[in-house]
Amino acid sequence: xxxxxxxxxxxxxEKSKNILECRQKEIWFCHLGKNIGTEQNGKEREFLRPCxxxxxxxxxxxxxxxxxxxLKTGKYYHKIIVNNSYSSVILSQLRFISVKRLKYRMGRxxxxxxxxxxxxxxxxxx
Numbered sequence: 001x002x003x004x005x006x007x008x009x010x011x012x013x014e015k016s017k018n019i020l021e022c023r024q025k026e027i028w029f030c031h032l033g034k035n036i037g038t039e040q041n042g043k044e045r046e047f048l049r050p051c052x053x054x055x056x057x058x059x060x061x062x063x064x065x066x067x068x069x070x071l072k073t074g075k076y077y078h079k080i081i082v083n084n085s086y087s088s089v090i091l092s093q094l095r096f097i098s099v100k101r102l103k104y105r106m107g108r109x110x111x112x113x114x115x116x117x118x119x120x121x122x123x124x125x126x
């Protein structure tokens with residue numbers, strides 16, 4: 001996918017008045033775009049990727065971590081089960097985004113798993 005295709009979608013998202021309600025611990029498909037270097041990209045035509053919401057700052061701003069269906073190990077990954085399938089949370093890709101990037105909710109993780117992820121973020125990333 002070309003950057004020019006991403007810029008068209010980004011322009012549409014920026015003009016959108018659609019603000020979806022979300023909560024921490026939820027997993028949403030988000031428009032992450034075409035990024036630079038090793039930054040996690042979205043996929044397919046809409047540049048979507050599943051992301052775990054770590055914190056909601058206000059009605060329009062959230063902190064997320066992208067997921068990958070490729071099981072990865074190491075200090076910057078954490079394995080979870082989403083809709084009966086394994087995924088890896090990419091801890092090193094923690095980022096602040098607008099809720100305008102949200103497309104649809106695909107699940108939620110339980111409180112104990114969420115606490116483990118937050119601890120791992122503090123220990124490995126911050």
